[in-house]
Amino acid sequence: MKHAFVMTLLLATAACRGSEPSAPASSNPAASTMTIAVIPKGTTHTFWQSIRAGAERAGKEAGVTIIWRGPLREDDRDAQVSEVEGFVSRGVSGIVLAPLDDTALMQPVKEAAQKKIPVLIFDSGLKGTDFISFVATDNTKGGRLGGERLAQSIGGKGKVILLRYAEGHDSTGKREEGFLEAMKANPGIEVVSSNQYGGADVEGAYKKAEALLTTYKKPDGSLSIDGIFTPNESVSFALLRVLQDNGWAGKVKFVGFDASPNLVKGLRDGAIDGLVVQDPVRMGYLAVKTMVAHIKGEKVEKWIDTGVHVATKANMDSAEVKPLVEPDLKKQ
Numbered sequence: 001m002k003h004a005f006v007m008t009l010l011l012a013t014a015a016c017r018g019s020e021p022s023a024p025a026s027s028n029p030a031a032s033t034m035t036i037a038v039i040p041k042g043t044t045h046t047f048w049q050s051i052r053a054g055a056e057r058a059g060k061e062a063g064v065t066i067i068w069r070g071p072l073r074e075d076d077r078d079a080q081v082s083e084v085e086g087f088v089s090r091g092v093s094g095i096v097l098a099p100l101d102d103t104a105l106m107q108p109v110k111e112a113a114q115k116k117i118p119v120l121i122f123d124s125g126l127k128g129t130d131f132i133s134f135v136a137t138d139n140t141k142g143g144r145l146g147g148e149r150l151a152q153s154i155g156g157k158g159k160v161i162l163l164r165y166a167e168g169h170d171s172t173g174k175r176e177e178g179f180l181e182a183m184k185a186n187p188g189i190e191v192v193s194s195n196q197y198g199g200a201d202v203e204g205a206y207k208k209a210e211a212l213l214t215t216y217k218k219p220d221g222s223l224s225i226d227g228i229f230t231p232n233e234s235v236s237f238a239l240l241r242v243l244q245d246n247g248w249a250g251k252v253k254f255v256g257f258d259a260s261p262n263l264v265k266g267l268r269d270g271a272i273d274g275l276v277v278q279d280p281v282r283m284g285y286l287a288v289k290t291m292v293a294h295i296k297g298e299k300v301e302k303w304i305d306t307g308v309h310v311a312t313k314a315n316m317d318s319a320e321v322k323p324l325v326e327p328d329l330k331k332q
Contacts, residue, residue: 034064036291037087038096038284041124042074042200045233046260047280051123053329054284055096062292067092074234075166075200077104084108088115094291097131098123102170106130118294122287125170132294135287135304136171137278142308143175143231146255147182149274149310150227153253157188158226161216163209163239164197165232175231175257175276192216192225198235205238213242223252233258236275240266259311259325267313267325275311277324282306 038055040048052068059066067087071079080100085108087095095112097119099105106128109119113130122135150160162179165172176194183191196212198205216224230236236256240263243249249271256263257276266272283306294300311325 034062034093034292034295035067036064036094036096036288037067037069037083037092038288039080039083039087039098040068040070041080041098041100042076043068043070043072044074045258047233047258047278050280050327050329051098051284053327054281054286055288056284057281058285058288058292062289064093064288064292066288070098071100073200074100077101081105081108084112088112088117091115092117094295095119096287096291097121097126099126099170100124101168102127103168118291120287120291120294122283123171125174133290133300133302133304135283135290135306137283137308138305139171139174139308140178140181142257142276142278143178143180144182145178145308145310146175146229146231146257146274146276147179147186149276149312150179150229150253150255151182151186151189153255153273154189154226156186159190159192159224160227160229161192161212161225162194163205163212163228163230163235164194165230165235166197166200172231172257179229179231189227198230198238200234202234202238202241205235206241209235209239209242210246213246213248221247223248225252227253227255230254230256233260233263236272237262240271243271264316264325267311267316270313273312275325277309277311277321279307279324281327281329 040051042048056066069083077100088111095117102125105126110130112119119131120133121131162176164176183189198208218224230239253273255274256272259275259277263275267275286304290300309321311321315321316325
């Protein structure tokens with residue numbers, strides 16, 4: 001993994017962090033004074049850019065101000081806690097939050113509730129009850145679908161690896177659990193490694209993925225495993241690069257989670273056998289719409305499922321799947 005690639009990602013991220021668009025025109029005076037802070041886990045990945053597109057579309061439709069701010073890295077819990085605390089002090093109308101940690105963000109969310117600032121949780125769960133709704137993918141189902149796709153790809157037998165994301169993340173933890181559930185339903189498959197973590201950044205995940213796969217390298221250079229599953233965009237991309245750089249792409253079955261241009265290309269080229277895809281545009285949209293409804297005094301659902309699918313080379317251009325693997329964010 002080249003340092004230049006990572007620096008490019010960080011520079012692009014810095015350009016979009018902390019924007020505060022002015023309130024759009026609205027014929028509803030109550031709506032036009034509403035300010036909603038949307039705080040993602042990070043701002044680097046395509047997934048978060050899609051969340052932002054959906055959130056800002058919902059804000060325009062409702063005539064409210066959307067403030068998008070999040071940490072650069074998805075392991076910077078302190079930065080995300082500071083963002084929440086800052087918006088509580090500022091006195092925004094509501095906070096829409098994707099927690100980096102299901103425990104570390106409990107206290108700042110509780111403080112927001114005590115100040116009568118409603119908080120909606122999206123993407124990844126949070127312990128406690130100090131939030132109005134949870135808008136997210138059914139992540140356990142997503143992991144299970146990924147496992148079923150991998151089992152299908154290797155013919156229901158063989159050795160597989162799960163390279164996890166990072167500890168403390170509710171969403172990826174549930175995906176990993178779902179994957180392992182699917183493996184238990186396939187007695188012909190042996191999970192030879194499931195306790196390694198790639199981590200929050202692509203460069204670090206690349207090194208850990210390469211080190212892990214090297215332990216299964218045979219004398220002829222091939223791998224002694226049949227399949228691999230990864231539970232999020234950054235680890236999936238790192239794993240793809242390791243397979244490509246070592247000549248293993250297409251020779252071992254690989255199912256990842258989430259879509260980005262590089263991962264979609266890998267799917268189309270046959271280096272990836274399946275991508276579990278969410279609907280992040282819809283997630284961002286529904287999170288903001290639900291918050292606006294709550295602030296206006298409307299009843300909202302406590303849990304809103306935004307859907308999950310498996311993209312393959314065979315279905316990736318279908319009407320149902322294509323908008324999920326290649327969303328046109330300019331139209332949002």
